Amino acid sequence: MSAALKPEAATPLMRLRDVHVTFQTRDRTVHAVNGVDMDLAQGEVLCILGESGSGKSVTLRALMRLLPKFAKVSGSVEVAGRDVMAMSERELSRYRGGDVSMIFQEPMTAMDPVFTIGRQIAEAVQRHEGVSRSAADARALELLELVQIPSAKRRLAAYPHELSGGLRQRAMIAVALACKPKLLLADEPTTALDATVQIQVLLLLRELQQKLGMGVIFVTHDLGVAGEIADRVAVMYAGKVVEEGPVAGFMSGPAHPYPRGLLNSTVHGNMRGKKLTTIPGAPPSLATKPMNCSFAPRCALAEQACLDAIPPMVELGGDRRGRCIKLG
Amino acid sequence: MAAVAPPGHPPASFRCRPSGRYPAAMDTHLDRGGPAQPLLTLEGLQKHFPIKGGLLGRTVATVRAVDGVTFTVEKGETLGIVGESGCGKSTTARLLMRLMPPDTGSMIFDGEAVGEGNAGGIALRDYRRQVQMVFQDSYASLNPRLPIEDSIAFAPKVHGVSDTEARTRARDLLAAVGLAPQSFARRYPHELSGGQRQRVNIARALALRPRLVILDEPVSALDKSVEAQVLNLLVELKEQFGLTYVFISHDLNVVQFISDRVLVMYLGEVAEIGPVDAIYEKPAHPYTRALLASRPSMDPAMRRTSPPLTGDPPNPVNPPSGCRFRTRCPLAEDICASSKPIMADLGGGHLAACHIANPASGHSKAGATA
Numbered sequence: 001m002s003a004a005l006k007p008e009a010a011t012p013l014m015r016l017r018d019v020h021v022t023f024q025t026r027d028r029t030v031h032a033v034n035g036v037d038m039d040l041a042q043g044e045v046l047c048i049l050g051e052s053g054s055g056k057s058v059t060l061r062a063l064m065r066l067l068p069k070f071a072k073v074s075g076s077v078e079v080a081g082r083d084v085m086a087m088s089e090r091e092l093s094r095y096r097g098g099d100v101s102m103i104f105q106e107p108m109t110a111m112d113p114v115f116t117i118g119r120q121i122a123e124a125v126q127r128h129e130g131v132s133r134s135a136a137d138a139r140a141l142e143l144l145e146l147v148q149i150p151s152a153k154r155r156l157a158a159y160p161h162e163l164s165g166g167l168r169q170r171a172m173i174a175v176a177l178a179c180k181p182k183l184l185l186a187d188e189p190t191t192a193l194d195a196t197v198q199i200q201v202l203l204l205l206r207e208l209q210q211k212l213g214m215g216v217i218f219v220t221h222d223l224g225v226a227g228e229i230a231d232r233v234a235v236m237y238a239g240k241v242v243e244e245g246p247v248a249g250f251m252s253g254p255a256h257p258y259p260r261g262l263l264n265s266t267v268h269g270n271m272r273g274k275k276l277t278t279i280p281g282a283p284p285s286l287a288t289k290p291m292n293c294s295f296a297p298r299c300a301l302a303e304q305a306c307l308d309a310i311p312p313m314v315e316l317g318g319d320r321r322g323r324c325i326k327l328g
Numbered sequence: 329m330a331a332v333a334p335p336g337h338p339p340a341s342f343r344c345r346p347s348g349r350y351p352a353a354m355d356t357h358l359d360r361g362g363p364a365q366p367l368l369t370l371e372g373l374q375k376h377f378p379i380k381g382g383l384l385g386r387t388v389a390t391v392r393a394v395d396g397v398t399f400t401v402e403k404g405e406t407l408g409i410v411g412e413s414g415c416g417k418s419t420t421a422r423l424l425m426r427l428m429p430p431d432t433g434s435m436i437f438d439g440e441a442v443g444e445g446n447a448g449g450i451a452l453r454d455y456r457r458q459v460q461m462v463f464q465d466s467y468a469s470l471n472p473r474l475p476i477e478d479s480i481a482f483a484p485k486v487h488g489v490s491d492t493e494a495r496t497r498a499r500d501l502l503a504a505v506g507l508a509p510q511s512f513a514r515r516y517p518h519e520l521s522g523g524q525r526q527r528v529n530i531a532r533a534l535a536l537r538p539r540l541v542i543l544d545e546p547v548s549a550l551d552k553s554v555e556a557q558v559l560n561l562l563v564e565l566k567e568q569f570g571l572t573y574v575f576i577s578h579d580l581n582v583v584q585f586i587s588d589r590v591l592v593m594y595l596g597e598v599a600e601i602g603p604v605d606a607i608y609e610k611p612a613h614p615y616t617r618a619l620l621a622s623r624p625s626m627d628p629a630m631r632r633t634s635p636p637l638t639g640d641p642p643n644p645v646n647p648p649s650g651c652r653f654r655t656r657c658p659l660a661e662d663i664c665a666s667s668k669p670i671m672a673d674l675g676g677g678h679l680a681a682c683h684i685a686n687p688a689s690g691h692s693k694a695g696a697t698a
Contacts (some may be wrong), residue, residue, distance in 0.1 A: 050549035052522075076569065150639075164640035165413070176476040194412035195578065202624065202634040224624030228631055247628045265556035267581040268626060272604065276560050276585070279553040282521045 001307045011081060013215040014040040014063070014185055019075035021058050021067065021239075031286045032058040035075075036237035037313075044215045045209060047247070049223065049259070053283055055239035056219045064102055065092055065219070080182055098128050101176040102185040105192055107168040111160040117144070117171045118156030124178040142173040146273070148204060158167035166197035170204065177208065184209070186218045190225060191218045202228050223266050227251055232319075235259045238284050241313075245320030251275035255322040293324070301326055329666040359403070359441040365398035367540055367572050368424070368459075373397045373433035375419055389645050391420040395596035396433075401540065406566070406573040408587030408604070409621070410580060410639050412621055416596040417576045424574060425461045426452055438539075460533035464545035466525035468694060470517040470532075477502070477513035480532045487536060494535075502530035502566070505561060523554035527561065530611055534569060542574045547582060560571070584608055589677070592616045595644050595652040598671070602678030612672075612680035615653045651683065663690050 021033035033055040038048050050056040061067050063077060065084060077084040079100055087095060104110040110285040112120060121143055122136035131139070137156075142154035147170040148265070160168055169189060176184060190198040206229055209216050220226055226233055227303070230247040235258065243256040254260045261279040284290075296306040305325055312326035313321050322328075374396055381388035394416040401407050412419045423430050426443065433538055436440040437450055437458070445451025463469040463583045480501055481494035489497070499509035505527040517525055526546060533541055543562070547555040560584065566573060577583050583590060583604075590607040592600045592615065600613040611617045621636040637656050642648060654664040663683055671679040672686035687695030 050555065073550045074658065166640040194641065195580065196412065196635070196637040197640055199622045199624065199632060203632065203635055223552075224626050227626040227628050228624040230628070251626055251628060262552055263626075265553050266626075267556065267559065267579075269581075270608070271585050275563075276556040278556040278560060280557075282523060282554065283551075291409055322517070 001185065011042075012039045013042045013044070013100060014038070014217070015076070015078040016059070016063070017076040017195070019059065019062060019077060020073070021055070021062055022072045023068075023098055024032070024072060027274060028287060030291050032239055033062065034290055036236075036239070036241055038241065038244075040215045040217060042182075042215055043209075043213045045206075045218060045229055045231045047226040047233045048191075048219045048236055049233055049262075050219075050236035051221055051262075051283060053238075053286065054236040055056045057187050058238050058239075060102070060187055060217065060219055060235070063185060064096055064100060066096075066102075067295060069082060094128070097124055097181070098179050099174075099181060100183040100185060100189065101179070101181040103169075103176045103189045104173050105188040107165075107172040108160060110172055110256055111168070111175070113160055116157050116159055117163070117174075121175050121178050124175055128179040134220065137142065139178070140174075143178060144171070146176045146177065146208070147171070149174075165193055166200060169193060169197075169201050173201075173205070173208070180212065183215045184219070188220055189218075191220070191222070199228075200223075205229065223251075223263060224268070237261075238290060239286065240310075240323065241296065242324070243320075245318070246291060247317070249318060249320060255316055255327055256295075256324050257299050257301055257326075261298075345539050348442070359438070362405050365403070365439055367403045367438055368401040369434075369436040370400070370424075371398050371434045371436075371660075373420070373423055373435070374431045375423055375428065376431055376621065392596050392644050392647055394423060394430075395647075397596070397598055399591055399601055401572060401574055401600060402589075404570065404572055405588040406575055406586055408575045408583035408590045409593060410578065410590060411599075412578065412594035412619075414595070414641055414644050415593040415629070416644070417578075417593050418544055419596075420574050420660040421461065421542050421591070424542050425459060426455065427461075427694065435497075439549065457536050458538050459537060459540045459542065460492075461542040461544065462526070462529050462533050462546045464548050466522055466529050466549065467517060470525060472517055475514045475516055476520070476528045476547055477509070479517075479528065480535050483507070483532065483535050497535060501534055502528075504534075505531045506557075507531075521554075523550050523558060526550060526558055528562065530558075530565065537569070538571070540572045540574065542576070544576045548573075548577065548579065555582070562586065564603075580620060592619065595641065595647050597652060598679075598681060599653065600678075600680040600682075602674070602680075603676060606678040607675060608675075610678075612674055612678070612685045613653075613682045614657050614659055614684075616680075618656075651681070659684060659691075659693060661691055 016036055016038040019033055019036045023030040023032060036059055048056040062073050067073060118137065118140045121140035125136040125139045139270060140156060140309050141152055144155055148168050149155050149167055163171060190201050193201060218229055226247065233250045234241050234244040237258050242256055243259050254263055264277040265279055281296050284294050292309060293306040293311050296302040311323050311325045313323050315321055316327060360446065373394055375394040377391040377393055378387040379389040381390060397420060409417045422428050437455055441449030442455050443452050477498045480498035484494040484497060499513055502509045502512055507524060507527055547558050550558060575586050587604050590604050593597060594615050601605060601618045607616060611620060618636040639656055642655060650666055650682045651664040651669050654660040667679045670686060671681050673679055674685060683689035683691035684693050
């Protein structure tokens, strides 16, 4: 099945340019995503790192056009050379699940509790590929085996509540992979899992990604998870990408003060008895459109220039970029 | 504009003094048994939950949430409890707080049996004044209709402190947890961020001047940068108020940072307990080893290629016979199914419930790693 998914040089699988998302309700406006540019090569794993409210999940949903009607989305979203923003409902339903599919943090709420796992996978196959029911059922079994669910045949008839958390997450991955997507979006898929199960699911995702040659965008707040799975990392803060680059360089020394603070304040290894470095304060409210560096109020290096304008993205060499006036 | 004053950091002048501020009636939590006597001793603690089913509502199964747990909490230490979901760590926390009575087992608080006020022990009301708890969900554990100052002052008032005194204390505590009282005292929980709300919960737990604070996943719902702030605060408050902590978490890195001793639970039982360095550097139980090896590494050059364990933890309704970890243990032998491992003493307060750690157990690898 990987033959159709051979990487084509130079055409990025996904291209976001100047994407903005604002949620407008009667009593308030939230500027969730404020100008995101992002590229993903074929077969690449990109981790979007950020804290709650940084816009990472909203960016993913914008890619799927899954945002509610009151969300105003602007900018350009291209996946496999097609303009997602211009798609009709009909095209979208082929696109979702067909070209791009998504896995979520809570498989229990993402799956339908009244249908068996097997039926939910087969439904996606029937819908997108127009095959017979028996062919779809056979494909469902194949997929459960692909995601390494033990006694897969028996599990086809299981309802989501009958599975443990780890198996449920594997089943959701099977649903997502049902139609051989070119791009898999993963929204904190291992956050709700236990430590010993999380590592199993991470390793499975990495293995599947390599086997199927998909592009993966993996949203997480956990630096360790990014270290295990990412090729490239993009850090978001207040709806903007503040740093982007290959994972190894990033982990050994982030350039932007925010990810630097994040890395320092993450407890790891033996830090007993030491005072943890913290980032003072809290992320900004997103009620107004940012007009300057959103991190400046928490930044030890902030100066007047940070508050005058939005800092540009600075090329740092080695495919790394950072959005800080102190860089470059 | 060089530096913006970071909200959430207390000016030094706002720190509470450890004692001498509160009325005599509230300052009676004196050390009774001396520093060597454990603050809390638990012996054979057990809590099973029946599952009712069928037409007659009979008990069809039992969740063995906590099944014979024995440990002590020493004065002034931080005891970390780690384990996966369903291992009984939160039930243990609720038993410690006596939010539910244990089925069997004894709890001794500084030499006095808990809940036996008439028989020479300590009454629950007095016990709960000395033991307080902080929960994971900072929003659910605050009354949404009370300004936070009133939430903090509530417990002291219940325990007989005057209204003005309780309010003063609430404001002092707000300052101690890094929330300037003049701007925060009258706010409602929904007006605060998650980190700020958790600070309020910590302040509320301290309002009765407890000796023991049970922290049940206190930082799990917080973002990393905020988590570090709250952890620093907890370390600071412990010293300032002379507290003892029981810190429950699934995050091994956080537990390593904050604990003096660590207890590893698996399916309602103690798998291993010992000083933090012994547990992290020389883990004796295969489960502890697997748990430690499951931590994602931040270094992409050190990526794992195979998972340390397969499968999920079994259901505590029908735990495996003998050693409960044997179904996932790479070293399991027949003996592990037929007999329950005893707590083997590895010296220095390090105990592990594994046949391999006990040279006399009959396991083929017994004694090899001990």
